Amino acid sequence: MKLVFRTMLITAAAAIAISGAYAQSAAIAKRKDILKGVGDATKPVAAMLKGEAPFDNAKAQKALATYASAAKELKGLFPADSKTGGDTAALPKIWDEKAKFDAIFDKLAADATAAAGAIKDEASLKANFGKVLGNCKACHDDYRAKKS
Amino acid sequence: MNAPVEKPSASAAGARTLAWDGPTRLFKWSLVLLVFDGWLSNTVGGAYPAWHKWNGYLALTLILFRVLWGFVGGSTARFTNFIALPGRAFAYLRATLAGRPQKYLGHNPLGGWMVMALLGLVGLQAVSGLFAADEDRLVIDGPFVKFVSDATVSFAAKWHHRIFDAIEILVLLHVAANLFATFVKREPLIQGMATGYKPVEPYADEARARPGSWAAAAVCLAIAAAVVFGGILAAGGRL
Numbered sequence: 210m211k212l213v214f215r216t217m218l219i220t221a222a223a224a225i226a227i228s229g230a231y232a233q234s235a236a237i238a239k240r241k242d243i244l245k246g247v248g249d250a251t252k253p254v255a256a257m258l259k260g261e262a263p264f265d266n267a268k269a270q271k272a273l274a275t276y277a278s279a280a281k282e283l284k285g286l287f288p289a290d291s292k293t294g295g296d297t298a299a300l301p302k303i304w305d306e307k308a309k310f311d312a313i314f315d316k317l318a319a320d321a322t323a324a325a326g327a328i329k330d331e332a333s334l335k336a337n338f339g340k341v342l343g344n345c346k347a348c349h350d351d352y353r354a355k356k357s
Numbered sequence: 358m359n360a361p362v363e364k365p366s367a368s369a370a371g372a373r374t375l376a377w378d379g380p381t382r383l384f385k386w387s388l389v390l391l392v393f394d395g396w397l398s399n400t401v402g403g404a405y406p407a408w409h410k411w412n413g414y415l416a417l418t419l420i421l422f423r424v425l426w427g428f429v430g431g432s433t434a435r436f437t438n439f440i441a442l443p444g445r446a447f448a449y450l451r452a453t454l455a456g457r458p459q460k461y462l463g464h465n466p467l468g469g470w471m472v473m474a475l476l477g478l479v480g481l482q483a484v485s486g487l488f489a490a491d492e493d494r495l496v497i498d499g500p501f502v503k504f505v506s507d508a509t510v511s512f513a514a515k516w517h518h519r520i521f522d523a524i525e526i527l528v529l530l531h532v533a534a535n536l537f538a539t540f541v542k543r544e545p546l547i548q549g550m551a552t553g554y555k556p557v558e559p560y561a562d563e564a565r566a567r568p569g570s571w572a573a574a575a576v577c578l579a580i581a582a583a584v585v586f587g588g589i590l591a592a593g594g595r596l
Binding site: 248251252255259260339340341342343344345346347349350355356 | 402403404405406491492493494495496497498511518595
């Protein structure tokens with residue numbers, strides 16, 4: 210009987226530990242996946258901005274819609290227990306200034322929505338898209354570990 | 358008794374002598390602004406990559422100008438007049454630490470090496486920027502990025518960051534040394550670089566600078582700009 214209880218206790222503890230670890234790594238995996246999608250949606254627009262691809266408003270609008278929805282989702286994907294693991298590049302500084310960090314996502318969503326309304330042609334793309342990308346740089350400069 | 362004009366030993370109170378010609382001073386303070394603007398455009402200019410890139414082109418143009426000016430400019434701007442052998446630089450350092458440095462109208466032997474280090478690093482910074490891009494290759498890239506491998510871009514970006522750290526350290530040392538000389542040692546180096554004139558003293562290098570001509574400066578600047586902008590465009594780079 211004692212053995213049964215002990216086994217149950219150990220199993221329960223392990224289950225809690227595993228599910229906690231799972232929730233944490235799930236948040237990391239989810240945000241990495243979303244950010245990968247953001248990068249993929251940006252690539253064709255970056256080519257347009259460099260003049261290496263013809264203007265295609267559908268691709269620009271798709272990127273901006275991706276940013277707006279990603280920004281809203283990402284805000285919830287940096288819980289306090291997701292500071293490490295899953296090969297994350299997130300810097301601990303995020304959780305020291307979480308409000309400032311979250312504010313960048315709010316600004317990204319607002320800038321993306323504003324740009325979506327303003328962009329009609331190549332000139333308006335070049336005039337408005339950089340402001341949106343500036344949020345990527347602002348966040349990555351401060352809160353993402355450098356590869357090298 | 359009629360004393361010759363501008364006799365250095367006739368150190369009447371307030372007598373001043375030319376130390377830096379106009380082009381040298383204009384270059385110097387322009388480079389100060391560009392180094393600061395390079396930092397500023399990276400820090401708050403994420404939305405305007407062209408701001409940071411043009412800052413780099415102008416900085417590279419100025420560095421090339423200064424290299425040419427080091428051969429044809431005013432006497433105190435010429436490399437031959439301020440690049441000292443390391444032995445002389447150490448001797449100057451020892452004399453300074455012992456509290457009896459020689460005074461120089463132009464760059465002193467240590468200051469000359471600081472000038473060369475700053476010119477070299479800012480030049481390298483600008484060149485590395487031509488090949489560098491942000492980690493994701495989405496926000497900003499130099500005009501030569503499309504001609505080189507991804508590994509080269511990463512290498513250039515890494516050094517673009519490291520060289521900036523080194524520039525920050527040298528700028529701090531350079532500013533500290535000049536503040537110390539100007540306000541503690543009472544040798545008005547900063548005013549000299551601002552106005553061009555320094556008090557008449559028994560300087561070790563020369564008594565009065567021979568200024569370079571504005572026309573020569575304009576030619577040097579034109580050549581430098583042609584090399585930088587012509588070079589980028591001729592190579593097929595997008596500014």
